[in-house]
Amino acid sequence: MGKLLSWSDKNNFYFLTIALIGYIFLAACLEQFWQGDGFKYLQVAMVIVLAAGVWQAKGKRLWFAAGIGFLLTTTVLALFSFWFEAKGLVSLYLGIVLCYLLLTTWTALKQVLFTGEIDGNKIVGAICIFLLFGLAWAHLYTMLNVWFDDAFNGVPKEHWSSQMTDFIYFSFVTLTTLGYGEISPNNPLTRFFSFAEAVFGVFYMAILVASLVGARMSERDS
Numbered sequence: 001m002g003k004l005l006s007w008s009d010k011n012n013f014y015f016l017t018i019a020l021i022g023y024i025f026l027a028a029c030l031e032q033f034w035q036g037d038g039f040k041y042l043q044v045a046m047v048i049v050l051a052a053g054v055w056q057a058k059g060k061r062l063w064f065a066a067g068i069g070f071l072l073t074t075t076v077l078a079l080f081s082f083w084f085e086a087k088g089l090v091s092l093y094l095g096i097v098l099c100y101l102l103l104t105t106w107t108a109l110k111q112v113l114f115t116g117e118i119d120g121n122k123i124v125g126a127i128c129i130f131l132l133f134g135l136a137w138a139h140l141y142t143m144l145n146v147w148f149d150d151a152f153n154g155v156p157k158e159h160w161s162s163q164m165t166d167f168i169y170f171s172f173v174t175l176t177t178l179g180y181g182e183i184s185p186n187n188p189l190t191r192f193f194s195f196a197e198a199v200f201g202v203f204y205m206a207i208l209v210a211s212l213v214g215a216r217m218s219e220r221d222s
Contacts, residue, residue, distance in 0.1 A: 013125035020131045031165045101136040138171040154183040175201035
């Protein structure tokens, strides 16, 4: 029981996957029941959880310094987001969060693919990385919607934090090629990133996750 509840590189992706699902659910609840600024502080919690679960230095000082730097920068930006918005730095904030998500995803991907044998934690890690990619694309779509007035159909022009849950929804609908269609890209750039995400989602599940499961089964058989 103690091993199950302790957080280490042997079970970190179990905790992270639950945390990311909880983050997405809480973001939806905040939009449904509280039209305030709670989402910004929820992002702070997400950054801290990802830092604790993925950025594990293991003697690599450069990665440790980069992880701490991005953690502090993103947390400060989220906590003082009102000031940054007043100065017109919304795009900077979203861009730094996007970079943090991408670097965290890459760090997690290296742990899944290039460290030791394939186990259950790494297979769950592949699902965790899938969720991280969906969140990264959601931040990218939010940035594009801030930059361009005609970026998307079906998303009312509101404060970016109110629109984020719309783009989280759109991102995962696109990533899984579900495509309900009530939100749609409306200019060449947003269309490009939308079909790129759909293609990535198909190949990710078909190649990476299937390969990990196959490798795990082969190891167990041998």
